């Protein structure tokens with residue numbers, strides 16, 4: 001397995017947590033499922049998801065019709081807009097890793113957007129007005145600040161939940177203030193993101209495509225345990 005920054009600098013696996021604190025994203029090459037499991041476990045506990053197997057892996061491939069409910073839209077060939085994984089749960093996981101097992105015939109491009117940049121572009125006042133709302137769901141702040149100026153972003157914009165501006169009572173697409181990074185990942189390539197900071201998504205695709213996902217937390221005794229409270233918001 002090889003780890004790279006977005007600018008192509010190579011990292012050692014033991015530098016991952018530090019780098020997720022600084023940049024929020026690391027790219028993976030020549031990766032197997034065993035590699036991502038040990039990488040995520042070096043950061044903290046693996047998170048078991050309703051769609052995952054007992055080891056925490058979720059196989060994301062077209063399995064259900066495109067007309068399905070939005071919580072299962074990952075398992076279709078449809079576009080997935082930028083989102084936080086488990087955004088409507090009380091405590092979304094801090095770490096998300098995805099590795100491509102088989103790339104699509106066409107499309108299936110990975111989209112990434114830096115929430116720290118979105119916050120900076122929106123400004124703290126506008127950001128503080130945004131809540132994530134969905135039928136039958138508890139409202140959550142889109143940008144949730146902790147006492148030590150850390151911020152957890154939670155975001156999705158689909159039939160399950162939408163961001164609302166509480167001053168205008170309208171839904172707003174906060175991702176329009178940035179251009180997402182587009183990456184064509186091939187077999188064995190992937191990414192790890194700080195899920196409280198980076199949004200991810202993909203374009204629609206044709207053919208078969210398979211991605212393996214693993215979610216995780218930050219170890220309670222980690223030097224970087226503050227990552228569980230989000231990214232460092234600029235003053």
Ligand SMILES: O=C(O)CCC(=O)C(=O)O
Pocket residue numbers: 060073074075080085098110200201202211
């Ligand atoms: O298919 C992908 O590249 C990502 C899928 C995803 O983000 C999800 O299912 O939550």
Ligand SMILES: [Fe+2]
Pocket residue numbers: 083084085200
């Ligand atoms: Fe996702």
